[in-house]
Amino acid sequence: MSTAATLVDDIKKIVGVHAVLTTPADTAPYLTDWRRSYTGTALAVVRPANTNEVAEVVKRCVATNTPIVPQGGNTSMVGGSVPDATGRAIVLSLNRMNHIRSIDTDNDTAIVEAGVILQNLQAAAGQAGRLFPLSLAAEGSCTIGGNLSTNAGGTNVLRYGNTRDLVLGLEVVTPNGEIWHGLSGLRKDNTGYDLKHWFIGAEGTLGIITAAVLKLFPIPQKRAVALVAVESPAHALKLLNRMKYAFADRLVGLELMARVCVDLVLRHIPNTREPFTEHHAWQVLIELNDSRADAPLGDWLEAELGAAFESGEATDAVIAASEAQINALWQLREEISEAQRLEGKNVKHDISIPISRIPAFIEKCDAALMNTFPNISLVCFGHLGDGNLHYNCGLPSQGLANAEAINQIVYDHVDQFGGSISAEHGIGQLKRIELTHHKSPVAIAMMRQLKQALDPYNLMNPGKVV
Numbered sequence: 001m002s003t004a005a006t007l008v009d010d011i012k013k014i015v016g017v018h019a020v021l022t023t024p025a026d027t028a029p030y031l032t033d034w035r036r037s038y039t040g041t042a043l044a045v046v047r048p049a050n051t052n053e054v055a056e057v058v059k060r061c062v063a064t065n066t067p068i069v070p071q072g073g074n075t076s077m078v079g080g081s082v083p084d085a086t087g088r089a090i091v092l093s094l095n096r097m098n099h100i101r102s103i104d105t106d107n108d109t110a111i112v113e114a115g116v117i118l119q120n121l122q123a124a125a126g127q128a129g130r131l132f133p134l135s136l137a138a139e140g141s142c143t144i145g146g147n148l149s150t151n152a153g154g155t156n157v158l159r160y161g162n163t164r165d166l167v168l169g170l171e172v173v174t175p176n177g178e179i180w181h182g183l184s185g186l187r188k189d190n191t192g193y194d195l196k197h198w199f200i201g202a203e204g205t206l207g208i209i210t211a212a213v214l215k216l217f218p219i220p221q222k223r224a225v226a227l228v229a230v231e232s233p234a235h236a237l238k239l240l241n242r243m244k245y246a247f248a249d250r251l252v253g254l255e256l257m258a259r260v261c262v263d264l265v266l267r268h269i270p271n272t273r274e275p276f277t278e279h280h281a282w283q284v285l286i287e288l289n290d291s292r293a294d295a296p297l298g299d300w301l302e303a304e305l306g307a308a309f310e311s312g313e314a315t316d317a318v319i320a321a322s323e324a325q326i327n328a329l330w331q332l333r334e335e336i337s338e339a340q341r342l343e344g345k346n347v348k349h350d351i352s353i354p355i356s357r358i359p360a361f362i363e364k365c366d367a368a369l370m371n372t373f374p375n376i377s378l379v380c381f382g383h384l385g386d387g388n389l390h391y392n393c394g395l396p397s398q399g400l401a402n403a404e405a406i407n408q409i410v411y412d413h414v415d416q417f418g419g420s421i422s423a424e425h426g427i428g429q430l431k432r433i434e435l436t437h438h439k440s441p442v443a444i445a446m447m448r449q450l451k452q453a454l455d456p457y458n459l460m461n462p463g464k465v466v
């Protein structure tokens, strides 16, 4: 068995010399997160090619008490996928495990390895005449393993649910190097505890997901997308309720954006343009779909927007007339994170609030922040349909200096309004301490007991979540 001195050489024997990166130039992209907020160091970056190799690497790490940081596309927004500064850990990158093992169109499922890039799965499902509906702005680089481990949300949750809702089975390498073959394609299976849910949203702290059975859906034959100007979040909420009850399952996503978000995108992202003649304070992006090609979705949407104008919920709207226009409207929404990154450091809050209380939350929290920080820029946007706001705060030229005071104000309001401090990005290292202030001692104790039971030596992504 391995010793600390022989570990890296032993791992090279398992995965091959070229699949172990140790030079600073090779490891650098794996050691800093997307936001460039966290940089760690590691013994090595290890890139196994299959599940057996993952299991053998984990056994060597257990024998040498070496922490393991699983990594997919490294797009985590909470520092979940990078190691700490001790240099003791290995980064275990799943990016060579990128095969779609099979697609079963009669069962409407795909068996997919953890390192498959989300966009590649979407394309493969499309070629098989099916839809894999998870969609987020990082889809060109994030991986299925990362999506599962963070229970990613994204823009289609209203219609298709979070990643957790899209999973039927998992294959996992446990913290002691055993393989759990849980790749079930069953839609009903009540044989005791549903183990897959332990690993979904666990951010790599309970084991390594190596493959999954994912649900596929009919490809929509019709899409209708509109960008709607509204006066305030309260108007947006009324519009959401109208659209939910008019379209039910046909409502795929409903996104809210404050003016400042659109301005950031127009300023930083080439080839984007303002679709309205006036500058509106708030905009709502709506997507509908239907599996019938003859569904007059655009007409229905226009009629419903007409009624929204009549009742004063909406003040202006553009309905996309082509696929290119659909993409241009979505670009205004999806590029907000990148535009904000180019603008400078910001204090992110990925929060959930009961949908009915979102307008009051925004009003109260905005006022409290402006009171303390008159120059603060409130970049508020997100998945209004799911009650998930990205309530990001920027202070010109101050970077993250006041992050703690800002967090205090925002998270106090989140608590007052019965919300959650993490809606879809997870806890990672960014919110690990904060979590203990918002979850009950009973909940924290149960999380720690589960962690202790599965990973008694705390080798799986230590310093994250619990």
Ligand code: FAD
Binding pocket: 034, 069, 070, 071, 072, 073, 074, 075, 076, 077, 080, 081, 094, 114, 135, 136, 137, 138, 141, 142, 143, 144, 145, 146, 147, 148, 149, 150, 151, 152, 153, 154, 155, 203, 204, 205, 207, 208, 209, 210, 337, 338, 424, 425, 428, 461, 464
């Ligand atoms: P990584 O960042 O590599 O890892 C994320 C976490 O999962 C880490 O804790 C890591 O240790 C763990 N992990 C990764 N792979 C495995 C595995 N195989 N087994 C066990 N643990 C593993 N998120 C949303 O939910 N909705 C959005 O709309 C959204 N939009 C985004 C837009 C941009 C521009 C960016 C940069 C990020 C966005 N995110 C969003 C956050 C991020 O993309 C998601 O959390 C994504 O699911 C992470 O996937 P990844 O492969 O990059 O995972």
Ligand code: 2HG
Binding pocket: 137, 154, 333, 334, 336, 337, 348, 349, 382, 390, 392
């Ligand atoms: C989104 O919805 C992502 O675009 C990223 O979750 C949010 O940048 C952010 O804060």
Ligand code: ZN
Binding pocket: 153, 154, 382, 383, 390, 424
């Ligand atoms: Zn989001």
